[in-house]
Amino acid sequence: MSLIETRGLCLGYGNDVVLRDVTFSIDRGEIVTIVGPNGSGKSSLLRAVIGALQPVSGSVTRAKGLRIGYVPQQLHIDATLPLTVRRFLNLPHRQKASDIAVALTRAGVPELADAQMAQLSGGQFQRVLLARALLGRPDILILDEATQGLDQPGSASFYRQIEEVRRELGVAVLMVSHDLHVVMAASDRVLCLNGHICCEGSPEVVADAPEYRALFGTGTQGTLALYRHDHDHAHDHDHGHTH
Amino acid sequence: MLDDFLVRAALAGLGVALAAAPLGCFVVWRRMAYFGDATSHAALLGVALALATDLPILAGVLLVALTMALIVSALSERHVSTDALLGVLAHAGLAFGLVAISLVPGQRVDLSAYLFGDILAVSPLDILVIWGGAALVALLLILRWQAMLTATLNPDLATASGGNPRREQLILTIALAITVAVAIKVVGALLIAAMLIIPAAAARPFARSPESMAVCAVAMGALSVFAGLYASFAYDTPTGPSIVSAAALLFAISTGLSPMVRGK
DSSP: OOSEEEEEEEEEETTEEEEEEEEEEEOTTOEEEEEOOTTSSHHHHHHHHHTSSOOSEEEEEEOTTOOEEEEOSOOOOOTTSOOBHHHHHTSSSOOOHHHHHHHHHHTTOTTOTTSBGGGOOHHHHHHHHHHHHHHTOOSEEEEESTTTTOOHHHHHHHHHHHHHHHHHHOOEEEEEOSOHHHHHHHOSEEEEESSSEEEEESHHHHHHOHHHHHHHOSSOSHHHHHHHHHHHHHSOTTSSOOO | OOOHHHHHHHHHHHHHHHHHHHHHHHHHHTTOHHHHHHHHHHHHHHHHHHHHHTOOHHHHHHHHHHHHHHHHHHHHHHOSOOHHHHHHHHHHHHHHHHHHHHHSTTOOOOHHHHHHOOGGGOOHHHHHHHHHHHHHHHHHHHHHHHHHHHHHHOHHHHHHTTOOHHHHHHHHHHHHHHHHHHHHHHHOTTTHHHHHHHHHHHHGGGOSSHHHHHHHHHHHHHHHHHHHHHHHHHHOOOHHHHHHHHHHHHHHHHHHHHHHHTTO
């Protein structure tokens, strides 16, 4: 049984349809990455999956008792709101101090419990968000461009943290990302969106699909070039592709 | 000398501070300053409605403030940039309210009582209503505190952890309308928003947690009420504006002190 399954999902705001006919599912322990250009419906899909956006048509089915750990795209905390990391992790439900310590350690920031949220660096902030997502003992982590605003080493190290968490806890991961080269390599499956699902499959299949290349170019972009470079070295390129 | 009317005024002012200060924290955290303006200015329209239909003033104000708050709340959900729109609503509410009151036939109304409050004339019944409303607002905030804080940080985050940010927004909206309705007698429609925002802002430098900020804001509000009443009594200045002036001075002092408080 899949953790989350969508069928013929159609999403929109008012009269604008941003995403149509999305059917996909994610299983226990899987890493699925969603890529696509700006405005392609990536974030909308995640919002529908967590229940924050009602579908225009189609359905989202979540497994019974599914626990979701959500890491939002950006979380702006107003400077007028005093909030320590510990207090933040106690929202909306109070947590045991020992659980908080474990979650912060897993997220790689064990020393930050008493820091003010407003004073964290970008990387620290995302790790605290990750810790908060882990506190609910999630079956699935859902990350919406969680490394936006981090530099390349910063986001690479964040994704290593995610992979480590997955190895330790066996959670599934569903994420939206722009860091194609980092993310795609770590994924079991990639979903390429542009108003609908253009193509999907293993990272290798998607990176070679013409629909994907039409969206992201064929190596002129730095990030993609880097990815394909690694990829070309790892695989014999003349076999096994279904286009 | 403890004049009876001064005691009543102080009690009324404290009641308003009790509701407005913690609610004001949310207004500040959520950047809803214009939201408070629009709602409280619309209260004048409520006064006009009450005068025209022989409803009690409280009911008229509550009704119109709630309507305005719901409209603003719905609009701000739909549009990303609502700054200009909220500005229009805030001032339109005020202007239409003033026009509407002038059109009510048969009575010459003391407008300044509604614009700037008439705290020295509160009756024991007024005090009862103010404290009733304040207690209701405080109760709503205490019951929904955790959920409202989460929704304030990020609506999607709240939804993902099983909350309902729309419900929290609605409760805040209702609390705001109640506060406006009970505060109009004390500080007047023009300055209610000030009693929401200034004590909260003045409390910020001293707070390390949302809870301590709310408590500190109540203290700041109460201090402003006492200082304003005293100044009004001693120098014969208008009471509502004196209270808000005192709050503004407290804000200036606490902001000036904040580098020392934070140890930087």
